Amino acid sequence: MATYTLISSNVLSSSAASVTFSAIPATYTDLVLRVSARDTNTSAIIAGTTFKFNGSTGSLYSITKLIGDGGTASSSRRSSITSDEFYYPGANAGMTANTFGSVEIYIPSYTASQNKPFSTFGVTENNSATAGDTEIDAWANLYRDTAAISSIAINAYVTFAIGSSFYLYGISNA
Amino acid sequence: MAITYDKIATTTLSGTASSVTFSSIAASWTDLKLIIVTIVPANNGYYYVQFNGDTAANYSCNFMQGNGTSATSTKFTTANGSDAGRVGGSAVTTAPSLLTLDIFSYRNSTHKTYIGNHSSDQNGAGVTYNVVGKWGSTAAITSFSVFGNGGSNSFTTGTTATLYGIKAA
Numbered sequence: 097m098a099t100y101t102l103i104s105s106n107v108l109s110s111s112a113a114s115v116t117f118s119a120i121p122a123t124y125t126d127l128v129l130r131v132s133a134r135d136t137n138t139s140a141i142i143a144g145t146t147f148k149f150n151g152s153t154g155s156l157y158s159i160t161k162l163i164g165d166g167g168t169a170s171s172s173r174r175s176s177i178t179s180d181e182f183y184y185p186g187a188n189a190g191m192t193a194n195t196f197g198s199v200e201i202y203i204p205s206y207t208a209s210q211n212k213p214f215s216t217f218g219v220t221e222n223n224s225a226t227a228g229d230t231e232i233d234a235w236a237n238l239y240r241d242t243a244a245i246s247s248i249a250i251n252a253y254v255t256f257a258i259g260s261s262f263y264l265y266g267i268s269n270a
Numbered sequence: 271m272a273i274t275y276d277k278i279a280t281t282t283l284s285g286t287a288s289s290v291t292f293s294s295i296a297a298s299w300t301d302l303k304l305i306i307v308t309i310v311p312a313n314n315g316y317y318y319v320q321f322n323g324d325t326a327a328n329y330s331c332n333f334m335q336g337n338g339t340s341a342t343s344t345k346f347t348t349a350n351g352s353d354a355g356r357v358g359g360s361a362v363t364t365a366p367s368l369l370t371l372d373i374f375s376y377r378n379s380t381h382k383t384y385i386g387n388h389s390s391d392q393n394g395a396g397v398t399y400n401v402v403g404k405w406g407s408t409a410a411i412t413s414f415s416v417f418g419n420g421g422s423n424s425f426t427t428g429t430t431a432t433l434y435g436i437k438a439a
Contacts (some may be wrong), residue, residue, distance in 0.1 A: 099275050099277050099434065100274070125432065126305060158391050158392070158394065160337070160338045160389075160390075160396045160397060161336060161338075161398070162334065162335065162400065163341075164341075169341040169343070170336070170340075170341050171335075171336025171337055171338055171340055171341045172336075172338060173338030173339075173391075173394070175393050176394075202368065202370065204305055204368050205307050205366070205430065208307075210365075210366055211365040211366060213307065213365060213366050213367050213368040213389055214368060214389065215370070215387055215398075217387075234336075234398055235389070235391075235398055236367075236390055236391040237389065237391055238392065238396075240365065267275070267434070268277070269277045269432040269434075270277070
């Protein structure tokens with residue numbers, strides 16, 4: 097039985113401030129979101145791209161971060177925040193051309209009536225010698241809501257550049 | 271399109287357990303991927319893997335973890351699985367945590383490499399734990415267990431564990 101199925105994809109032919117996956121069916125066990133993205137911001141390295149599940153409005157998200165930036169390894173935390181986030185610093189219009197950040201978010205048991213743990217792995221490499229221009233991120237995340245996840249809305253730091261791609265897969269253990 | 275990702279087995283624990291085991295794994299795939307969702311009990315310090323029931327000193331690993339304040343890395347060499355087969359970190363969780371294990375080329379006649387991740391953010395506490403490990407055996411993996419060092423209740427009731435096979439061709 098095939099268990100790894102493309103639910104939906106969005107490869108941008110024009111820049112966009114946000115990308116949304118909606119009406120995610122409850123027919124899978126886990127979700128995997130794979131992103132290759134670049135931002136149109138031109139001034140400096142970019143901060144977090146944010147995302148929310150189910151259009152949430154509460155402070156339902158938290159993150160334990162592990163970051164290697166080419167100079168140091170560090171860990172930090174964000175608690176009770178209103179959206180989750182991922183990084184791809186150095187993949188923007190102000191930095192090396194033709195460079196995109198890559199992110200995979202694994203969300204197990206997205207329909208279970210429990211709080212949702214998930215993991216985020218993100219990498220950016222742009223041939224910069226400056227620590228902090230790029231990162232490797234391995235983050236633990238928690239979404240404190242028991243409702244099934246049926247939508248994911250992703251907001252760019254400024255706007256996602258042309259060619260940014262977003263793929264949402266469903267994995268079934270049935 | 272070729273089907274490349276298959277469920278091999280899945281289980282949901284109806285009580286606490288010291289381990290989860292997958293046995294009689296067919297040689298039908300290229301790689302294996304394990305997904306566990308569990309609440310970590312207070313007495314469990316870490317999780318570790320044993321392949322084919324091997325309890326000898328054939329394991330090594332290198333892990334890096336972040337606890338929200340600092341990042342640390344540790345290495346174990348030439349030890350048994352209960353020391354060096356680590357796949358998950360120590361974090362008492364009240365919310366579920368995600369433990370993943372990717373086992374590469376599990377039937378090749380080479381030593382076996384795996385990558386583990388334990389994501390257990392707890393909104394103000396918790397860790398992100400990442401490990402690369404090696405089992406120094408050339409035997410094909412036909413079974414493996416993930417243990418907790420917390421004894422009989424290392425895995426809590428309701429824990430789900432699913433093993434997938436990934437096929438290259």
